[in-house]
Amino acid sequence: MFVVKKQFFLASSLLLTSLVVAPLTVASPKAKQHFDVARISGDITIDATLNEPQWKNATEVELDIVTRPYDNTPSPIKTKALLMEDGEVFYLAFKAYDPNPEKIRAFLRDRDKSWGDDTVGIKIDTYNDQRSAYRFLVNPMGSQIDGIENEVTQQESDSWDGIWDSAGQITDEGYIVEMALPLRMLNFNESKNIQDWGIELMRFYPREENLRISNIYMDRNNSCELCQLHTASGFEGAKQGDNLIIAPSLVTGKHQQRNENDEWDSSSNTDASLDLRWGITPDILLNATINPDFSTVETDSAQLNINNNFALFFPEKRPFFLDNADYFNSNYNLVYTRNINAPNYGAKITGRKDNHALGVFVTDDDTTNILIPGNRSSSVASIDDKSQAAVLRYRYNYGSDTTLGYISTMRASEDYSNAVHGVDGRFRLSTYDTFKFQYLYSDTEYPEDMFKQFCGDSSDTGCTSPEQAECEFANCDYNEKVLRTLKDDAFSGNAFKASYVHNDEHWHYKVTYDKQNKGFRGDLGFISLIDHNKLVIGGHRKWYAEPGQWWTSARLYSDWDITHNDKGELIEKELDVNASINGIYSSYLSFSYSNRDLVGSRIDKSSLAIDGNTTLFNEEQYTLSGEIKPILGLKLYANLHYGDAIDYTNNRLGLKKQFNTTVNWNVNKHFEMRVKQVFQQLNADQANVFTARLTDMRATYQFDVRSFVRLTLVYNNTNRNPNNYLYINPEDIKSHSKNLSTELLYAYKINPQTVFYLGYSDYHNAEQNFSDLKQNERSMFMKFSYAWIK
Template identity: 65%
Template sequence: MQLKKKTMQVVIVAFALMASFFALASDNSAIDIPRIAGEISIDGQLNEPQWKTAKRVNINIVTRPYDNTPSPVKTEALLMEDGGTFYLGFIAHDPNPEEIRAFLKDRDRSWGDDIVGIKIDTYNDQRTAYRFMVNPLGVQIDGVESEITKKESDSWDGIWDSAGQITDFGYIVEMALPLRMLNFNEDLCQQDWGIELVRFYPRTERLRISNTSLDRGNSCELCQLVKASGFTGAKQGQNLTVTPSLVLGKSEERDDYGTWQDDETTEPSLDIRWGITPDILLNATINPDFSTVESDRAQLNINNNFALFNEEKRPFFLDNADYFDSNYNLVYTRNINAPEVGAKLTARKDNHSIGLFVTNDETTNFLIPGNRGSSIAEIDDKSEAAAFRYRNSYSKDLTLGWISTLRTSDDYQNMVHGIDARYRATQYDVVKFQSLYSNTEYPDDLFEQFCNADEVDDCQQGNVEPCDLSGCDINEQVLRTQDKDNFSGNAFRFGYYHNDSNWHYKVTYDKQNAGFRGDLGFIARADFNRLVLGGDRKWYAEPGDWWTQVKIYSDWDISHNDDGEMLEKEFDINFQLNAQHGTHARFWYSNRDLVGNRVDQSSLAIDGNTTLFTENEYGFFAETKPTSGFYINTRLNWGDKVDLSNNRLGKKKEFRPTINWNVNQHLELKLRHTYRELDAESKNVFIARLTDFRATYQFNVQSFLRLTFIYNNTSRNQQNYPLSDPDDITPRSKDLSAQLLYAYKINPQTVFYLGYSEHQDGEGDFSDLKQDLRSVFMKFSYAWIR
C-alpha cells in the first residue's frame, strides 16, 4: 500500500513537471496574426472591440538571469494587424503595482524601468532585428540588433505610436508600428517574421521574461525567435518622409583682446526619406544640422596619446547605419563635420543587402594613426566622401561581404577596399575575418600642422635630425605624413569565438600595417598587430539565491609593429559577480609590459629607442540599484602607469563614481565625477578632475527641460615635468561648460529645441573663471509623412 502511494506521488509529480514543461513550451509554436479593420486609438486602454479578436500570447518564461524558468508574474501580449500597421497590446500583471518602476524620460533612456516590447526579424534570416520597447508611461525605446556584428544600438529612431497606463492590477501598454518604417519583402503574399515578445521585470532581481525559451548556450538569440505569420498582401505605401528644419542662433566669442565678437546663424536644412520600392530606401539631405543640441558625454583626455570616440546623432547618418557595419569601424560619420548635401541608398533583396552613401564636407578631418598615438589632421579644403557596402547571406550559416570607402579633396585621397566573411560552424562556434587594402595620397604640407619647429623645413624628410625627448620638435605624426606619393597598406582581422552556456573562449588576430589608412572610419592604429587568447567560465545560481551569476575571465595578448618589435604584452584576469538589486561587481588585475615614447622622435624604431615599462594595475567596479529610481556605481583603479609626458613609470589613482537619481516621476539628477592622479619619483605629476552634472525635468513623454554643467579642473606640478620647460606647463587650468535646453518632441524628427550655452575658462581659482563664449539657439523641424 505504501509502495502504491509513493508510486502515485511519483506519477503525479511527473505529470506536473510535464505539464509545466508544455506550458512553458507552448508559445514556441508559430503565431498567426489576425487581420482587423477599423480605427484603433493608441491610448493604453485596449477597449476597442478589435482587441477581442487579437492573437493572445503568454509571456511566461524567464530567460535571464535564469535558464527558462516559470515567470512569477503573468503577462499577456495581444497581436493584430490591418495591412498597414502592426498593433500590439501588453497586459502586465503585478502583485504589487506600487512597486512598478516607471519614470518619464526622453526616448531610449528607460532601460532600468519596467518594460514590455517586441523584437522583429522582418526577413526571418537571423541577421538583423528591430527592437521596440515601451515603459508603463508610454516612453519609447527602439533600435536595431545585428547578429552579424553582435552590436545593439538605440541610435536608430522610428516614427510609431505608443501609450501606457498603470492600473490597479499592473499596467497596460499599447503600440502601433506602421509597416512603412520597416524593411520587408513586399513580394511575398504572406509575411513570415521572426518575433520575440519580452517583458523586463526589475525588482529584487531584474528578470527578462519571454514568450519563448532561449538556449543560453546558443549565442545567436535571433536564431531562436518564434515565427509569426500574417500581413497578407501588406504594402509599405509611398513611405515618404520629408523633414525640413531650421536652426537659428546667435553667439558671442571673446577674442584675445577681450572684445566680444558676434556671429548670427540661420541654417535651413532638409532631410528626405523615400521608400522607392519596398526593398530600396533613399535618404537625402541638404545642409544637415550638426549642432547636436545636446552635449556630448564628457571625457577626460589627459596622459592619453590616442583620439577620443564620439557617437553620431544626425538622423541622415543613423538611418540604416547597420548596413555599413563590418569587423572594422570603416564608416565613422562624425568625421564628416559640415556636409552641404548627401544621399544614401540602402537595399535588401532575398539574400543580398547593399548600402551606398555619398556626401561632401566643407572641411576635411581624419585620423593620422600610429602605434604609439594618433592625432586628428585637418585640411581646410572641401572634400567628398563615399561608402559602399555589400553583404550576401549565402546560407543561414555563411555571410560574405565587400566594403569600399573613399575620401577625397585637393591633393588628398584615401580609398579602402575589402572583403569579409562570417561563418557559423555550429551553434557555439563562429569564425570571422576581414581583409582590407588602402591607397592614400597626402598633401605635401600636411606634416606642417604636427611640426613644432620654428622652421617647418626642419621637419622635412631629409632635414630631420636625431633628437631626444627634451628637445624634439617632431613626433610620430610628422613622420607618418611625409610620403610624397601615393602609398598603400593592408589590414587583416581574424577571430574564432566559442560560446556555450558555461564556457567562452576566443582567438583573435588584428593587423594594420604602416601604410594602411581608413580615413572615413575610426582607425586609430597603424604599424601594429595584436594576437589575443582569452576565455571565461560562468556559473549560475538557482532562483531565490542572493547571487545570479559568477564569471572568471582571463586573456593574454601581445602586440608588435611591422618590424616585429614588441609594443605591448598583457595578461588580464578578472572576477565578476551578479547579484540581487541589479548588483554587479568586478575585480581585476593586469600585468602589462609596454614601451614608452620614442627617445629619438626622428626615428620610428622601437628597439633601442624606447624604454620597456612594466605596469601592474588593480581595479574594482561595482554598481547597484538598491531601490526604484536610484542607481550608483563606482570604479577604482590603482597601480603603475606610464607617465607619457615624461617617459617614466609612475603611480596612478583613479576614482569614478556615478549617481543617477529619479527624485520622482518627472525629475532626474545625474552626477558623474572622475578623479585621476599620477605621481612619479614620489612627487605629484598631475591631478585631473572632471564633473558632469545633469538635471532633467520631464514634463511628459514629449517635453523636458535639462540643465547641464561640465567642469574640468586640472593641476600640474611644474617642477615634476623634467622633459619640459616649467614655463611651458600650465600649473592650473579650469573650464566650465553650461547648457540650459528645452525640448518638445512629437516624434524623433518633429522637434523643437530652445537653448542657451556658455563656456568659461581660467588658470586660477574657480572665482577667476572668465566667460569666453555664449550662445542662444533654436531648432525646429517637422516631418511630413506619407
C-alpha cells in the same frame, strides 16, 4: 623571458582547460512555436485603455518563461500580449500584471532612456533570416525605446529611430501598454502575400531580481538569439505604401566670442534645410538631405584627456547617419561619420532583397578632418579645403550560417585622397562556434605640407632626420605624427583581422589576430592604430545561481595578448584576469588584475624604431568596480583603479590613482539628476605630476514623453606640478587650469523628425581659482523641423 612564458602558459592553460572540461551535453530546447496574427479593420486609438472591440479578436500570447538571469524557469508574474494588424499597422498590447503596482519602476523619459525601467515590447525579424531584427519597447508611462539588433556584427544599437505610437498607464492590477507600428517604417519582402516574421515578446521586471520574461525558450547553448525566435504569420497583402517622409527644418543661432581686447565678437547664422526619407521600393530606402544641420544638439558625455596619446571617440547622434547605420557595419570601424562635419548635401541608399543587402552614401564637407594613426599615438589633422566622401557596403547571406561582404570607402579633396577596399566573412561553424575575418587594402595621398601642423618648436636642436626630407622651414621638431604624414608620394597598405569564438552555456573562449601595417589608412573610419599587429587568446567560465539566492551569475575571465610593429619589435604583452558576480538589486561587483609590459615614448623622436629607442616598462594594475540600484529610482556606480602607469610626457613609470563615480537619481516621475565624477592622479619620482578632476552634472525635467528641459554643467579642474616635468621648461607649463561648460536645452519632440529645440550654451575658463572663471564664449540656438508623412 620567464615572465612572458609564464603569462603565455597561464592563458594557454585556461583555453585548454575550457576545451577539455566544457560540457558535451546540450539541453533540449522547446520546439519553435508558430502563431497567426489576427486581421482586423476599423480605427484604433492608442491610449492604453483597450476599449475597442477589435482587441477581443486579437491573437493572445502568454509571456511565461524567465530567460535571464535564470535558465528558462516559470515566470512568477503573469503577462499577456495581444497582437493584431490591418494590413498597414501592426497593433500590440501588453497586460502586465503585478501584485504590487506601487513597486513598478517607471519614469517619464526621453526616447531610448528607459533602460532599467519596467518595460514590455517586441523583437521582429521581418525577413526571418536570423541576420537582424527591429526592437520596440515601452515603459508604463509610454516612453519608447527602439533600435536594431544585428546578428552578423553582434552589435545592438538604439540609434535607429522609427516613427510609431505608444501609450502606457499603471492600473490596480499592474500596467497596460499599447503600441502601433506602421508597416511603412519596416523593411520586409512585399512580394510575399503572407508574411512570416520572427517574433519574440519580452517583459523586463526589475525588482530585487531583474527578470527578463519571454514567450520563447532561450537556449543558453545557442549563441544566436535571433535563430530562436518564433514565427508569426499574417499581414496578408501588406504594402508599405508611399513610405515618404519630407522634413524641412530651420536652424538659427547667435554666437559670441571674447577677443583680445576683452570685447565680444558676434556672428549670426540662419539656415534652412530639407531631409527626405523615401521607400523607393519595399526593399530600398533613400535618405537625402540638402544643406543639413549636422550639428549635434546635446552635449557629448565629458571625457578626461590627460596623459593620453590617442584621439577620443564620440558616438554619432545625427539622424541622417543613424538611419539604417547597421548596413555599413563591419569588423573594423571603417565608417565613423563624426569625421564628416559640415556637408552641403548627403544621400544614402540602403536596401535588402532576398539574400542581398546594400548600403551606399555620399556627402561633401566644407571641412576635412583626418585621424592620423600610429602605434604610440594618434591625432587629428585638418585640411583647409572641401572634401567628398562615399561608402559602398554589400553583404550576401549564403544559407543560414554564412555571410560574405564587400566594403569600399572614399574620401578626397584637392590634394588629398584615401580609398579603402575590402572583403569580409562570417561563418557559424556550429551552434557554439563562429569564425570571422576581414581583409582591407588602402591607397592614400596626403598634401605635401600637412605634416607642418604637427611640427613643434625645436629652435634649440634644429631639424634633421636621416630618413626624411629636410623640413621646409626652420625649427620643425620631428615626432610620430610628423613622420606618419611626411609623404612625398601616394602610398598604400593593408589590414587583416580574424577571430574564432566559442560560446556555450558555461564556457566562452576566443582567439583573435588583428594587423594594420604602417601604410594602411582608413580615414573615413575610426582607425587609430597602424604599424601594429596583435594576437589575443582568452576565455571565461560562467556560473548561474538557482532562483531565490542573493547572487544570479558569476564569471571568471582571463586573456593574454601580445603586440608587435611591422618589424617584429615588441610594443606590448599583457595578462588580464577578471572575476565578476551579479546579484540582487541589479548589482554587480568586478575585480580585475593586469600585468603588462608596454613601451613608453620614443627617445629619438625622428625615428619610428621601437627597439633601442624606447624603454619597456612593466605595469601592474588593479581595478574594482560595482553598481547597484538599491531603491526605486536610484542607481549608484563606482570604479577604483590603482597601479603603475607610464608618464608619457616624461617617459617614466609612475603611480596612477583613478576614482570614478556616477549617481543617477529619479527624484520623482518627472525629475532626474545625474552626476558623474572622475578623479585621476599621477605621481612619479615620489612627487605629484598632475591631478585632474572632472564633474559632469545633468538635471532633466521631463514634462511628458514629448518634452523636457535639461541643464548640463561640465567642470574640469586640472593641476600640474611644473617642477616634476623632466623635458619641459616649468615656465611653459600651466600649473592650474579650470574650465566650465554649461548648456540649457528645451526640447519638444512629436516624433524623431518633428522636433523643436531652444538652447543656450557658454564656456568659462580660469588658471587659478574657481572664482576667477571668466566667460569667453556664449551661444543661443533654435531648431525646428516638421516631418510630413505620406
